[in-house]
Amino acid sequence: MRKPISKVSVIGLGYIGLPTAAMFASRKVEVVGVDVNPKTVDTINRGDIHIIEPDLDMVVSAAVNRGFLRATMVPEPADAFLIAVPTPFKGDNHEPDLSYIEAACKAIAPVLEPGNIVILESTSPVGATEAMAGWLAAHRSDLTFPQQAGEQSDIRIAHCPERVLPGKVMQELITNDRVIGGMTQRCSLTAAALYKLFVTGDCVIASGPRAAEMAKLTENSFRDVNIAFANELSLICDELEIDVWELIMLANRHPRVNILQPGPGVGGHCIAVDPWFIVSSAPDASPLIQTARRVNSGKPDWVLDQVKAALGNHLANHPAKTAAEVRIAVYGLAFKPDIDDLRESPALEIAEEILAWHSGPILVVEPNVDTLPASLEGAALVQPAEAARANIHVMLVDHQGFKGSARPEGEIVDTRGVWAEAPRLYSFVERRMVA
Incomplete structure (x- = not known):
């Protein structure tokens, strides 16, 4: 029987992490947001926001005031961990930089417990979720992971990329379908149950994390x-x-x-x-x-x-x-x-x-x-x-x-046609009348 999720930790409180944390908190789930920026942490703990996104301020303020959302710089135990950190380039050849994901793994590894699920939300190159599982396993040899124990692993691992439009994040987090790629079927179902706490769209189960990773990359490409x-x-x-x-x-x-x-x-x-x-x-x-x-x-x-x-x-x-x-x-x-x-x-x-x-x-x-x-x-x-x-x-x-x-x-x-003169499209009858 699947353990109910009562506490969620969101690693990275930026344009995706904070709205996601606020959404879980709005459903009366205890949420601890983790960020390396002390100013961001202090701002959120005051019930304020550091980014502009319609309706986010109201949801964050309500969640903080009701005690369902708080921020910290140090990870603590939770039932589910969502990683939403940057994935930039390094060098001039557009080589993906996964160092932020690796750092997040190192930060949460000490507080992982059997039954936890770790979900990578950061948009990532194919194979990043498996790399994340490897980094976590390297830090916690006392726990088992899907690449080692399959369905019987202590820790579940999945990828669920964000698919929202800035300016409509709070709406689309709820209504958009989510693509979920777990490293096992059990991982996928656990992740789907978590997102269904607020998602009204479908949670579509991919064949694995690589398909989920590639789906997000394909959409934007x-x-x-x-x-x-x-x-x-x-x-x-x-x-x-x-x-x-x-x-x-x-x-x-x-x-x-x-x-x-x-x-x-x-x-x-x-x-x-x-x-x-x-x-x-x-x-x-x-x-x-x-x-x-x-x-x-x-x-x-x-x-x-x-x-x-x-x-x-x-x-x-x-x-x-x-x-x-x-x-x-x-x-x-x-x-x-x-x-x-x-x-x-x-x-x-x-x-x-x-x-x-x-x-x-x-x-x-x-x-x-x-x-x-x-x-x-x-x-x-x-x-x-x-x-x-x-x-x-x-x-x-x-x-x-x-x-x-x-x-x-x-x-x-x-460059955007704001001041362009809109041409009139005449029908044949209109053209004869003008003539």
């Missing part, structure tokens, strides 16, 4: 390839003097075509990262995925060329001016609309590059942050009214507050 197609279309249309926004609207009239919208690149800790995890595992079999990554990672360079061309146009039209007198306004820094997350953001990258080469004032409009990152020291965080007085306007993120805004005076570099 699929999106990356489709975005790359849209981004490449924008380059082609610029060369052929075609309005890319009109082109995509026309092509999408086909019942089986749904081209995405182009942008300044691809950011965030998922779509810009996960494809490389597949490439690292099968470099010779993934040319399409690699090409899509190159297209998307190269788009910021093209945007910068457009900004430089706009500067050249402005100076040509105002020969008495110097570059140092030209004001450039940048709209948006986040990696996607209506959030404060700057991780892997192409908009931030572009803003940094503009600041590096332009000698004049740089005005930044980003309604979701209170201060600019250190990399933009020298730029000014301003309101839209002040940015409207700039000479060059660079739209990078289509935040809701930007949509519907009047096209400003001056040179325009619009």
Whole structure:
């Protein structure tokens, strides 16, 4: 008979770990969150949050005040451990860095007890869950793990990747299906029972952790390839003097075509990262995925060329001016609309590059942050009214507050179509009437 889970420990209280911890706590499960940042721990223990995510503040505040959620820097015994730590790259070849997962294993190993389950939520390359099991076993030779004892192991191990959209995390944690890959069937069922404490979507059992790991990587690589197609279309249309926004609207009239919208690149800790995890595992079999990554990672360079061309146009039209007198306004820094997350953001990258080469004032409009990152020291965080007085306007993120805004005076570099004129599609009858 499966032991009921009454205490959950979440390792890593970032954009996924904290919402997940709050969700369990909202179901009156005792949750201990673990993070290496003392400021994060103190903030949560006050009932506050250190990230922006709709509705998260209310859930965390209620959970802390009712005694179901607290944070610490030192792991303690629990029934279930969820690891939600970063999985970045190391070096220039996009080699996955699993050191954060390994460190988490070392931290929780001393408090593991028979019957515990350890679930890796961090998006990881194929084989990471098995590596995690190996690291835990190396630290706890007195316990058995699935790779040693199968279904009879003391400790259960599984992978269950997050599959949520920033800005809608609290909703999608509940409603989205979860893919669960346990190292044994017992591991999978134990993990599924845990998530069913708050998940209303299906808990889909994969054949093992490798299939679950690959599923998450495949989802984001699929999106990356489709975005790359849209981004490449924008380059082609610029060369052929075609309005890319009109082109995509026309092509999408086909019942089986749904081209995405182009942008300044691809950011965030998922779509810009996960494809490389597949490439690292099968470099010779993934040319399409690699090409899509190159297209998307190269788009910021093209945007910068457009900004430089706009500067050249402005100076040509105002020969008495110097570059140092030209004001450039940048709209948006986040990696996607209506959030404060700057991780892997192409908009931030572009803003940094503009600041590096332009000698004049740089005005930044980003309604979701209170201060600019250190990399933009020298730029000014301003309101839209002040940015409207700039000479060059660079739209990078289509935040809701930007949509519907009047096209400003001056040179325009619009990577999101916010200021694009929407073409009218006439029917044959309408066209005859106009004629």
